[in-house]
Structure formats: structure tokens, C-alpha cells
Amino acid sequence: MKKLTSVADLKELKQQSSLASNSKDAPSSQQPIVIKVAMATCGIASGAKATYDYFVQELERQKIKATVCQTGCMSYCYAEPTVEITLAGEEPVVFGFVNSAKAQEIIDKYIIQHQLIDGIIPASYKTV
Amino acid sequence: MTHHHIFVCGGIGCRSMESEQLRKNLQREIIVRGLSDEVQVVSTGCFGFCEKGPLVKISPDNTFYVQVSPNDAAEIIQEHIINKQKVDRLLYIHPETKKRVTEAKDMDFYKRQYRIALRNCGNIDPDNIEEYIARDGYTALAKCLTELSPAEVIGTIKKSGLRGRGGGGFPTGLKWEITKSANSIQKYVVCNADEGDPGAFMDRSILEGDPHSVIEAMAICGYCIGADKGLVYIRAEYPLAIKRLKRALQQADDTGLLGKNILGTDFNFEIELRYGAGAFVCGEETALIHSMEGCRGEPTFKPPFPSTEGYLGQPTNVNNVETFANIPVIINKGAEWFSAIGTEKSKGTKVFALAGKINNVGLIEVPMGTTLREIIYDIGGGIKDGKKFKAVQTGGPSGGCLSEKFLDTPIDYDNLIAAGSMMGSGGMIVLDEDDCMVSIAKFYLTFTLEESCGKCAPCRIGNKRLHEILDRITQGLGTEEDLIRLKSLSNVIKDTSLCGLGQTSPNPILSTMANFYSEYEAHVKQKKCPSKQCKDLISFSILTDNCTGCTLCFRNCPVEAISGEKGKVHNIDQDKCIKCGICFSKCKYEAILVE
Numbered sequence: 001m002k003k004l005t006s007v008a009d010l011k012e013l014k015q016q017s018s019l020a021s022n023s024k025d026a027p028s029s030q031q032p033i034v035i036k037v038a039m040a041t042c043g044i045a046s047g048a049k050a051t052y053d054y055f056v057q058e059l060e061r062q063k064i065k066a067t068v069c070q071t072g073c074m075s076y077c078y079a080e081p082t083v084e085i086t087l088a089g090e091e092p093v094v095f096g097f098v099n100s101a102k103a104q105e106i107i108d109k110y111i112i113q114h115q116l117i118d119g120i121i122p123a124s125y126k127t128v
Numbered sequence: 129m130t131h132h133h134i135f136v137c138g139g140i141g142c143r144s145m146e147s148e149q150l151r152k153n154l155q156r157e158i159i160v161r162g163l164s165d166e167v168q169v170v171s172t173g174c175f176g177f178c179e180k181g182p183l184v185k186i187s188p189d190n191t192f193y194v195q196v197s198p199n200d201a202a203e204i205i206q207e208h209i210i211n212k213q214k215v216d217r218l219l220y221i222h223p224e225t226k227k228r229v230t231e232a233k234d235m236d237f238y239k240r241q242y243r244i245a246l247r248n249c250g251n252i253d254p255d256n257i258e259e260y261i262a263r264d265g266y267t268a269l270a271k272c273l274t275e276l277s278p279a280e281v282i283g284t285i286k287k288s289g290l291r292g293r294g295g296g297g298f299p300t301g302l303k304w305e306i307t308k309s310a311n312s313i314q315k316y317v318v319c320n321a322d323e324g325d326p327g328a329f330m331d332r333s334i335l336e337g338d339p340h341s342v343i344e345a346m347a348i349c350g351y352c353i354g355a356d357k358g359l360v361y362i363r364a365e366y367p368l369a370i371k372r373l374k375r376a377l378q379q380a381d382d383t384g385l386l387g388k389n390i391l392g393t394d395f396n397f398e399i400e401l402r403y404g405a406g407a408f409v410c411g412e413e414t415a416l417i418h419s420m421e422g423c424r425g426e427p428t429f430k431p432p433f434p435s436t437e438g439y440l441g442q443p444t445n446v447n448n449v450e451t452f453a454n455i456p457v458i459i460n461k462g463a464e465w466f467s468a469i470g471t472e473k474s475k476g477t478k479v480f481a482l483a484g485k486i487n488n489v490g491l492i493e494v495p496m497g498t499t500l501r502e503i504i505y506d507i508g509g510g511i512k513d514g515k516k517f518k519a520v521q522t523g524g525p526s527g528g529c530l531s532e533k534f535l536d537t538p539i540d541y542d543n544l545i546a547a548g549s550m551m552g553s554g555g556m557i558v559l560d561e562d563d564c565m566v567s568i569a570k571f572y573l574t575f576t577l578e579e580s581c582g583k584c585a586p587c588r589i590g591n592k593r594l595h596e597i598l599d600r601i602t603q604g605l606g607t608e609e610d611l612i613r614l615k616s617l618s619n620v621i622k623d624t625s626l627c628g629l630g631q632t633s634p635n636p637i638l639s640t641m642a643n644f645y646s647e648y649e650a651h652v653k654q655k656k657c658p659s660k661q662c663k664d665l666i667s668f669s670i671l672t673d674n675c676t677g678c679t680l681c682f683r684n685c686p687v688e689a690i691s692g693e694k695g696k697v698h699n700i701d702q703d704k705c706i707k708c709g710i711c712f713s714k715c716k717y718e719a720i721l722v723e
């Protein structure tokens with residue numbers, strides 16, 4: 001990793017990171033789907049690692065281009081494992097109780113057909 | 129192609145008001161009108177606005193309907209979807225403007241939470257510093273180092289009104305100022321990540337989800353007070369938080385955001401980790417410092433305060449994880465912005481770990497001033513299994529139990545103390561009609577008794593005596609003198625203990641006696657536990673009218689205390705019964721009586 005030696009360096013890195021093709025906040029045409037799996041201790045204890053692995057393997061198998069990544073607590077602890085999916089041009093959608101079967105349903109219906117399914121967790125907070 | 133989505137809340141609160149029937153009716157209306165290709169009904173989890181349920185949200189226009197009944201389905205489809213006219217009578221009336229909320233941009237009213245400390249948790253990969261940087265990470269540090277003097281930064285923190293989030297509520301800016309003015313060539317910044325309160329996991333979540341926010345803030349603090357060394361005292365029971373923090377520290381070091389000449393300035397700062405060994409008392413700052421020094425974790429008298437004489441005798445600024453997490457945002461968005469949130473004396477937001485007998489357990493972050501009722505019944509989705517609310521415990525073992533009459537208390541440091549509890553670090557446990565308040569007080573005291581360091585007599589001996597009294601009471605052996613002694617001894621311990629652990633350990637007893645005295649009286653005078661929890665005060669017997677002799681209880685009793693032939697009324701031997709309650713939970717005929 002390049003060492004930052006000035007504020008200008010920091011600003012440049014910020015610019016690059018925001019526009020990076022694996023940037024989570026602005027999915028580009030190269031990585032149109034971003035999948036965030038909440039992997040704090042509670043998420044992992046509820047099976048989030050298995051959910052993460054399932055998405056990685058299944059999307060690879062179906063040759064669907066997506067970025068799957070871990071995050072910290074999304075705070076919907078009563079619904080773990082939770083996953084946030086952002087399709088290109090869409091608002092992020094959070095799904096709860098995502099085990100392997102639910103992950104498959106999300107891939108088949110939401111990711112491939114853009115069809116929403118039951119069990120969405122509405123965002124109940126604003127973020128600064 | 130679907131043009132409209134109709135989201136129907138399927139949270140437990142709304143489901144209990146027929147939201148599932150509403151969903152079916154909407155579905156039917158869509159099919160009947162031939163709109164299946166354009167409109168889809170989706171059931172969701174809880175919106176966190178249960179007070180106004182059942183809730184319906186329609187996209188893409190973002191319209192939010194409240195108190196919708198199954199009979200409204202036809203009108204919603206006909207008017208909103210087909211005629212493109214909002215159904216006015218179902219729109220939310222804003223309590224301040226008294227007007228119906230119609231615009232999409234105003235539709236955030238139901239989002240009671242505002243994430244500042246948790247801003248990046250759930251959004252970024254904590255193992256990737258670039259994602260933190262993409263979201264303004266380290267820009268606050270850069271601003272401080274290149275544009276602001278330490279005094280100016282401290283001025284901003286003071287003006288923001290930020291108070292310590294670990295429970296003490298001491299003004300953060302003032303603490304930084306005192307440490308800055310202490311004379312020494314070596315000073316330290318310490319992050320208290322011990323998080324000892326049972327049920328609290330706010331700090332863990334911040335460290336697991338956004339460790340850089342704490343690192344950046346510690347560096348800013350170092351710049352302000354004149355320290356080039358930081359220490360994070362983190363409990364060893366948090367292996368994932370430790371792992372993520374270590375990786376974050378390494379990445380910050382590799383990127384030059386820690387170490388020598390940060391961002392080309394002459395400011396140096398490095399951070400080490402130190403591990404707790406499972407002692408609750410080491411969350412107290414002087415005990416924490418002694419633990420870091422390699423001594424037994426015991427508190428010492430204050431003054432001197434750590435700000436003047438702390439780690440290795442040097443000026444040390446100790447702040448909680450959540451306090452630090454707020455710092456970068458305050459620097460970037462300004463003191464005025466932060467102080468506009470919250471109440472007069474408690475600014476900003478607070479993260480709470482909501483747990484207990486509540487539907488939506490989890491981490492929440494709300495502006496100070498949000499009421500307990502909003503937290504429990506809206507964000508929390510109400511009491512589990514439709515039971516009746518009894519109390520909410522705030523502040524962990526140092527706090528108190530607040531009854532129903534306190535539900536409209538706006539949460540802030542001073543209001544909670546006035547109510548007989550305290551904010552604490554943010555643990556919030558909801559209790560229902562099945563919880564025995566005497567047992568709850570005993571539970572917390574058992575904890576503090578075990579965690580007492582033993583240095584001072586009031587805590588070491590006093591708490592032991594309190595525990596013995598509570599034990600007697602829960603066994604049906606308590607007397608009225610015990611109740612008098614419980615209260616007077618609690619007050620003595622509060623007044624004379626050396627540190628915060630002892631000074632607050634009687635709070636659960638005092639608050640439960642203040643709000644639930646009748647339960648104590650029942651245990652002492654009638655030898656009864658009204659909530660049927662204290663094993664020595666309850667008995668299990670068979671209701672002969674209901675018992676069918678199915679033998680389910682007989683087969684499941686772990687101590688063979690139940691006898692009876694198949695098809696005949698069974699009997700429980702009171703001498704053998706251990707009151708485990710398994711028979712009660714298994715019986716399908718409501719034939720087990722607990723009294």
C-alpha cells in the first residue's frame with residue numbers, strides 16, 4: 001500500500017476509492033451488483049459465513065458478476081444473517097434470515113429477475 | 129415490468145393487526161384488476177413504527193400509509209395505483225405541523241434512528257482502509273493537523289456538547305482540555321474498549337464494523353493533548369474485534385496515517401493494544417490503567433484524575449469507544465450541527481443494545497431525547513409473545529429498573545438519573561410480566577459481587593450482606609427487618625464505596641424497591657413470588673379436570689417426580705419436584721398449575 005505523505009495524497013486516494021470498480025457506494029457498469037453480508041460476531045454466530053460463501057460460489061457457478069463483501073453490524077440483530085443487495089441503478093435492499101435457501105431465492109428472483117421477494121427489512125434509520 | 133411495489137409490514141406488531149390479511153386482500157385486488165404484471169405486493173420485516181401500524185409503503189413514489197386495515201385494500205389499488213391519487217385519510221398526520229405528510233421527501237419521519245457513531249457499520253468492509261477513506265475517512269485528522277490548532281479542535285469538541293458515552297457522561301472537550309494543560313513530556317491517549325456491562329455490545333460493533341473511526345479519533349486526541357502514544361484496552365473476550373482492530377492498525381501504519389510524520393506534518397502517533405482479562409472492574413478508568421501497568425486491576429482514589437496523573441503517572445486521556453467514534457464527524461460537520469441534535473444538556477445520539485423480551489433485538493442509535501416508549505414500542509417492535517411490559521433496565525449492573533410510568537421519559541443523562549437509573553454504556557434490557565423484579569435485583573448483585581475487586585469494605589462486605597438478604601427473600605425466608613436493612617445498607621454502600629462499581633452496585637435494588645415494592649412485600653409477607661419465578665416459592669401441580677393422562681409430563685420429567693398410568697390423572701411428588709417447568713412447557717392440555 002502506498003504511503004500517504006500529504007493531504008493531497010489522501011484526497012487523491014479518496015477520489016480513487018470512491019470511483020473504484022469495487023466501490024460499494026457507486027456500483028459501476030463493471031460490477032453492477034454489490035452484495036454486503038453483515039459479519040459482526042452476531043452475524044457470524046447466526047451463519048453469515050456460510051451465507052457469504054454460498055453467494056460467492058453460486059454467483060461464480062452462474063457466471064453472474066458481483067462483488068460480495070463483508071461488513072460490520074447492520075444492527076438488525078433479530079434478523080441475522082442479513083444481506084444488503086444493490087443492483088445497478090436501484091436503491092439498496094436488505095434481506096433478513098438469509099440462509100443458503102434464502103440466498104438461492106434472492107439470486108433466482110431478485111438478482112436475475114429483479115423481482116422483490118418477501119422478508120425485506122426496511123431501513124429504519126437515517127445515516128449521517 | 130413491475131412499476132409499483134406495495135410493501136406491507138409483516139413485523140409482529142402489524143401482523144397482530146391483520147397485516148397478513150391486508151396483504152392477501154391487496155394481492156386479490158391486483159389480480160382481479162389484471163395488474164399482476166405491473167404491481168407486486170411484498171411483505172417486509174418491521175419498519176420500526178409500530179405505534180401507527182399496520183403500515184404500507186408504496187414505491188417508487190415512497191408514499192407511506194398508516195393504520196391500514198384489510199378493508200382499505202380495494203381503495204388503495206383503485207385510487208393510488210389506477211387513478212394515481214393518494215388516499216389522504218391513510219396518510220400520516222405529522223404531530224408538529226398537524227398536516228398529512230404527502231411529499232416523498234418528507235417520508236423519513238418513521239425512521240427514528242440516526243446513525244452517527246454507527247455511520248459506517250454495515251456499509252464498509254472494516255478490513256479495507258480504502259473504503260473508510262472513500263467515506264471521508266481521515267479527512268478530520270488531516271483538517272486538524274493542517275488547518276486547526278489543538279486549542280481550536282478542543283474548542284469545537286467542547287462546543288459540540290459531546291459527553292462521555294461509557295456511562296460517566298463527563299464533557300469530552302473539557303477532559304481533553306485538562307489533559308492538554310497538564311505539564312509533561314509524555315502523555316497518553318487511552319481507549320476504553322473493555323465493555324463489561326452484561327448484554328452491551330455497542331463498542332464491539334463499532335470496533336468490528338468501523339475500527340478506523342476510533343483510530344482516527346485517538347490520533348486527533350493525541351494531537352490536541354500533546355500525546356504521541358495511544359493504547360486501546362480491549363477485553364480479550366472480543367476476538368473478532370481484536371482481529372479487525374489489529375488489521376486496521378497495520379493498514380493505517382502501512383498507509384502512513386499512523387507512525388511518524390503523519391501526512392507530512394511533524395505529528396507522530398502510534399497505538400498499541402492491551403488486553404483485559406475478564407474483570408468488570410477494569411472498565412473503571414483507574415483500575416484499567418493499573419491493569420495496563422501490569423498491576424492488579426484495582427481502582428484508586430480520584431483526585432488525582434488520570435488527566436493529570438494516569439498511566440505510568442503521566443497525564444492520560446481515557447475515553448470510551450463510542451465517544452471516539454463521534455469525533456471525526458464533529459470535526460467535519462461542525463459543533464453547531466452536532467449540538468442541534470439531542471436535548472439541552474445531552475447532545476448528539478446514543479447507541480443502545482436493545483435486548484430482553486422485545487421483538488426487534490439489536491443495536492439502535494437514537495437522538496438523545498427519544499422516549500423509552502418510542503424505543504420499546506416502535507423501534508423495538510413491542511413486547512415478545514404479546515406479553516405485558518413490566519420494566520426496562522438501563523445502565524447495566526450500575527443502573528436501575530424503570531416501570532411503566534417512566535415510559536415517556538426522554539432519554540438523556542440527567543433524566544435517567546432523576547428517574548432512579550442511569551444511561552450507563554447503553555445496555556437496555558426489556559422485562560415483561562413473567563420477570564420477578566426481586567430475582568432481577570439479585571441477578572445483578574450476584575454479578576457485581578463476583579466482580580468486586582475487594583479493596584474497600586463497603587463493596588466487599590456490604591454487597592455480600594445484601595446478596596445474603598436477597599437470597600433469603602427469594603427463598604421465602606426474608607423478614608420485614610430485611611427489607612429495612614436492604615435499603616439502609618444499600619445507601620451506605622453507595623455513599624462509602626471507593627469506586628463506581630461499589631457506588632452503583634445497589635442501584636438495581638434501590639430502583640426495584642422504589643418501583644416494585646409490592647413484589648418484595650409478597651416475597652416477605654405472603655412468601656409468594658407474583659411472577660412465579662422463584663423456585664422455592666412456587667409449586668407445580670396437576671389440574672385433575674384437564675389432565676387426560678397422556679403421560680407426556682411423566683416421560684419428560686428429569687427427576688421422575690411425576691407418576692400416573694396412561695389415561696389416568698397424573699400426580700406430581702412435591703418432595704422430588706425441582707421446579708424446572710418442563711412439564712408445564714410440554715403439557716398440551718393446560719393441566720399443569722403453577723402457583
